Amino acid sequence: MQLQTNPASLSVGQLAALSSAPIQYGPAAAARKAQQQALADASVYAAFRLEQARRAIMFHMAKAVFTDAERQRATDSAYQCESLGKLALWLQNVRRVASERTAAAATVHYRLLRGRTSDYAGxxxxxxxxxxxxxxxxLTAWDLANL
Structure with missing residues (x-):
């Protein structure tokens, strides 16, 4: 609350509010203010790290190896989770699944390009x-079948 120039013009409620919250000076007040600022900075940093983890998960989920339903479920779950540890573990699993599916798709694509050697050998x-x-x-197989 801002103090006006004439204390006589303050209402009873304004005077009560001013008297209930005395202004504190000294090292204790400075330490308390520094602690509050540190907590505010830490909460901003934690929110920033959570958002980074969520964006990293969404980056990997945007790959073609994931279906739209998986992307939707991942988006919902990632933005509901508030634990950085769980998001980090989830990011690790999403990366692993993406690399496994990419490798499997590359193997299938490579087999289609070169032909299947096991089928060829058979x-x-x-x-x-x-x-x-x-x-x-x-005799041929045709001759044998017609005997």
């Missing part, structure tokens, strides 16, 4: 078996 061994059967008996 096809080659089956062809070799047919060739050896035909060379030994002189």
């Amino acid at each position: 096809g080659m061994s089956a062809a070799a078996a047919r060739y050896s059967f035909t060379s030994e008996t002189g």
Whole structure:
């Protein structure tokens, strides 16, 4: 409350408010004010760190390996969580899942590009078996089926 120039013009309620909260001076008041400022700075810093963790989670969740439903659930859960430790653990898990899914997608893509070697090897061994059967008996699989 701001003190006016003429104390006689103050109302009874204003005088009571001024008398109930005396102004404190000295080292104790300065220490209390410094402590309050430190607490305010710490709470701002904690809020900043929480927001950083949430944004990091959302950055990784924006990748194509996550579905829209997973993104929505992650957004809701991340903004409800107030624990920096839980968010850090969750960020670690999101990074792990994203890297696993990216690696799996890359493996599938690479197999599609080069062909599946196991299928190719299986096809080659089956062809070799047919060739050896035909060379030994002189019959093909078609001939054998029509006997």
